[in-house]
Amino acid sequence: MSILDTFKSIFGKKEEKPMKNILFVVGSLRQGSFNHQQAENAAKLLEGKANVTYLDWTDVPVFSQDLEGQTPAAVASAREAVLAADAIWFFSPVYNFAIPGSVKNLIDWLSRALDLSDTTGASALQDKVTTVSLVANGGHEQAADQYRALLPFVRTQFVDELTFARVNDSAWADGKFVADEATLAQLEKQAEALLAAIN
Numbered sequence: 610m611s612i613l614d615t616f617k618s619i620f621g622k623k624e625e626k627p628m629k630n631i632l633f634v635v636g637s638l639r640q641g642s643f644n645h646q647q648a649e650n651a652a653k654l655l656e657g658k659a660n661v662t663y664l665d666w667t668d669v670p671v672f673s674q675d676l677e678g679q680t681p682a683a684v685a686s687a688r689e690a691v692l693a694a695d696a697i698w699f700f701s702p703v704y705n706f707a708i709p710g711s712v713k714n715l716i717d718w719l720s721r722a723l724d725l726s727d728t729t730g731a732s733a734l735q736d737k738v739t740t741v742s743l744v745a746n747g748g749h750e751q752a753a754d755q756y757r758a759l760l761p762f763v764r765t766q767f768v769d770e771l772t773f774a775r776v777n778d779s780a781w782a783d784g785k786f787v788a789d790e791a792t793l794a795q796l797e798k799q800a801e802a803l804l805a806a807i808n
């Protein structure tokens with residue numbers, strides 16, 4: 610090694626690890642979704658720390674075992690996105706104090722074995738790190754408890770550092786979700802916990 614190389618190895622910049630991939634699943638398909646706006650808040654917190662992509666799951670059909678043989682295209686691409694991710698962060702509304710049926714449907718699809726000849730085999734979700742944030746006005750705890758049961762059941766590693774947020778009153782008039790300081794602080798704590806689980 611030349612003197613220059615020795616110098617570089619001592620004082621040079623440390624090799625940087627590639628950033629991990631976090632897949633955002635916004636559990637509301639509504640234009641202007643408050644949960645989507647919360648996801649954007651989280652994406653800002655992850656800037657420079659992880660690659661963030663949003664899952665497009667608009668066309669995932671209602672689950673039927675009759676459809677499983679020829680995997681629907683929307684399910685295949687959702688699986689690919691999940692397989693490419695190191696972690697999945699759900700941003701979920703609360704419907705009737707519970708997980709929205711559409712999100713449960715998506716998780717049901719993703720929970721199925723990749724190789725249907727062994728239905729107990731690994732799914733796209735196997736061992737993924739998951740977490741959940743909820744924007745709603747009531748039923749956070751009830752929906753959160755369902756996620757706390759469901760996500761480990763489908764063999765994901767659940768990071769239980771959830772953020773519960775209420776919809777600010779003005780949002781119903783102007784469509785703008787405003788996260789208060791406590792919410793943003795908790796969201797940051799959640800982002801750090803998620804990063805710690807995958808790095």
Ligand SMILES: Cc1cc2nc3c(=O)[nH]c(=O)nc-3n(C[C@H](O)[C@H](O)[C@H](O)COP(=O)(O)O)c2cc1C
Pocket residue numbers: 637638639641642643644645701702703704705706707744745746747748
């Ligand atoms: C079927 C249905 C059930 C709902 N149930 C609840 C509920 O239990 N708690 C709540 O705070 N809001 C409930 N809402 C209102 C949603 O929280 C509200 O529509 C919210 O904007 C959804 O999140 P989004 O803005 O991300 O779409 C419900 C909405 C629908 C469509």
